Structure formats: C-alpha cells, structure tokens
Amino acid sequence: MDTKRLAIYVIIIILIAAVGSFLYISGNSHNTKVEVTSNKTLQNGKFVEILLTDEYRNVYPGEVVDIKILDDSGWANKYQVTTDDNGEANVELVTFENGNYTIHCDYNGTMFNKESHTVYDLVIDDGY
Secondary structure, three states: OOHHHHHHHHHHHHHHHHHHHHHHHHHHHHHHEEEEEEEEEEOOOEEEEEEEEEEOOOOOOOOEEEEEEEOOOOOEEEEEEEOOOOEEEEEEEOOOOOOEEEHHHHHHHHEOOOOOOEEEEEEOOOOO
C-alpha cells in the first residue's frame, strides 16, 4: 500500500472519530440551571445563596460559579464560589449600601454540562 493511500485512510478515520465524538458529547450534554434561592430583600451579614442543578433537578457539587453583584451605578462586586455536595454555594453580604442590586450568576459548563446564566434583582435594606 502506498503512503498517499495510507495517509488518506488515516485522515478519514480521524474525521470519523472526531464527528462521532462531537455527536456523542452533543447527545449526552445536560442543560443546567443556576438559580438564586435567597430572599429578594437581604441585610448585610446575610448570604446570597445559589443552587446549581440540571434539567432533572440533579445537583452539581464541586462546580465553579461566577457571581457579580451590581449596584445601580454599574459598580460590580465579583465573587467565584464552588458548589458544595448539595449543589449550593453562597456569598456573604458585607459593607453594602442600602439599595437595589442586580445579581448575575454564570456557570461556564463542562464537556457534558451546558453553560447557564441567571439574573436576579436584590434589595439590601438594613432598616435605616
């Protein structure tokens, strides 16, 4: 067998393997959902709590979620948290002014878990 024919066979096999891998991963990827489970009104010292699940409510432990808490002027406090065994993580609110905030939670996904994003409105009210 000549070298050109062998090279063509190897390229065809690699392409078939690549397409097969892509189809396998696409067919076995799960939709994910990151949600804020804490109240919409909190005080300093309380926690913003999140939950990371799939479409069947299975939890994802040990996954990293990026959280941004933005005030009305667009100033962002950024956090990176890792979910616990129950798929939960939290950020303690410390030294925030009273006011309206927006929480952005981003899960970047993995090979078999699709990315997820959520936006949540929050009011911080320490009672003064």
